[in-house]
Amino acid sequence: MASPPITELTDRARDIFRLVVEDYLASGLPVGSKALAQHEAVNLSSASIRSVLSELEQLGLLAAPHTSAGRMPTESGLRMFVDGIMQVAEPTREERAAIEQQLSAPGPIEAALEKTSAILSNISGAAGMVMVPRREPTLAQMRLVPLDETRALAVLVGEDGHVENRVLELGPGISASAMQEAGNYVTARLAGRTLAEAARAMQSEIASGKSKLDDVSSHLVEAGIAVWSEDSARRPVLIVRGQANLLDDAALGDIERVRSLLDDLENKQSVAQLLDSAREAESARIFIGAENRLFALSGSSVIAAPYRDREGKVVGVLGVIGPTRLNYARVVPMVDFTARSLGKRIG
Template sequence: MASPPVTELTDRAREIFRLVVEDYLSSGQPVGSKSLALRRDINLSPASIRSVLSDLERLGLLAAPHTSAGRMPTEVGLRLFVDGMMQAAEPTREERAAIEAQLSQPGPIEQALETTSAILSDLSGAAGMVMVPQREPRVAQMNIVPLDARRALVVLVGEDGTIENRLLDLPNGVSTSSLQQASNYITARLAGRTLGEASRAIEQEIKSGRSALDEASQDLVTRGLVTWSEDAARRKVLIVRGQANLLDENAMGDIERIRSLIDDLENKQSVAELLDSARVADAMRIFIGAENRLFALSGSSVIAAPYRDREGRVVGVLGVIGPTRLNYARVVPMVDFTARSLGKRIG
């Protein structure tokens, strides 16, 4: 169900709707007409407020969990609030300083990613998530090392000293000399380039007939590059911290939903694929409840933002996941600031 435009609501309905959503996101509890009538900024009787609440309920923006309970925003209502009414609260000076201080600590990038996930969890009160950057290091050397008659190990050494391995299935009858020729050929053309740059250059050279390789070695070169490139592209590593934050006092009454959310987080590949949509969109993404089928049962929300390296390229995604009653006005700008701070740390 699509939400009506904010402009279709009367000023009175818009104000009451905003107050209901803000109170619900703050307390996690349905908001009643009596509590709204006690507010000094609303000069309406409880009966008038109940009439407006009923109108908002008919529009699908609010719902009452029980007959005698107050109202709470639906997922459609939350989407309307986030997109058209939310007043973002930027991180405080102290919060910004704390985030930057923690991310500026010396150490390997993996440590900074772990720290980022913990920061997101602590500041949001939800679970923090960071996708490890899919980086393309400059390559120093690639070797194809035979393991037996049918398998070889493709070893790639980066200019930064990183070493990664991939298994390669060999065709029948491949000689040791062909493996060595392929290794020498790849290394000579990889040095100083990213794998993608070298792959394109080698492919063009082979297609144009300028390669001095025999047919068997050409096949090994192609197999080696494809094996390494495809595996790297598929691999999405997700760091999650703060799952315990999901088990707050409000969650205890809805333990099945929380159990479903924990199960979702255990399936890190699916969550990583969801986060990856923020990389493709190149912008902040907010998923509320059943808007994404992955969280249709748990009714969870995800706020995700891409982070960039110093050259402005998107290299990963970070975010938070929690119940739909996240404090969006505070968490959204905090996630954005953390993404920009981590980007300064990425080389």
């Protein structure tokens, strides 16, 4: 059932609901009426508190586990809390300085990305994730080397020295001279261009008839470019640190959930796709439990935020994943701040 808007709750129900969620997020345990009655802010009898808890349960905001008389928030309840009640705890000056200091240390960008995932893990007490910026390879050279009558090896060399070797399936009768012509044509048009830019320019030339290549060489050019471009898009680089945090004492009672989560994390392609859905967000996005299909079975939450370069261009996404009882009020602003700090480091 759909949960009601927060404005439809009475002040009393709203206060009890907030306390239940906050206590649950702090302890990971269901919250009972006796514990609530001990809060200074609650001026109700245990019977009245139980009545409110029952009302919130009927609204689908709280649930009572079989092993306890206490209540815990449902995923719908957590969503309402995050969207309508939660007061974020901004990072302290010391926390901000510590994050910026770690990310500003000299060294390769790969080291900064590793540090970022570790920082996020420490912040959340869960697992930290960073999706490496999509590479925009700048090609320096392409060669096509015949392997046999129907296959050739496309050797693509980037300006950074990175080399990709891919096997092309070709039709019969393609000569070595046609392969050399295609490789020379691509190499001559690569200066200062990314792969995507070079591909667009060459395909435009070929389509308009401006290219002097014959049909066979044109096919080789398009096939060679497509191989590298497609492969790069299919192999996202994802850094995950802190999986061990998911195996704490509180998780031992629900080891199947944790095992499911660890299995999900092994599927890096799907995790990267989930993170990628946060690329257009202005700040952190929160996915709670079944709100994302990937982690629905493990009942996990993801907090993800894009990070941008100095020009404001989104170059990647970072975040944390853990049980739904993450400390959202603390983790959300920390994820946002870490994303901004990493963006400054990338430049």
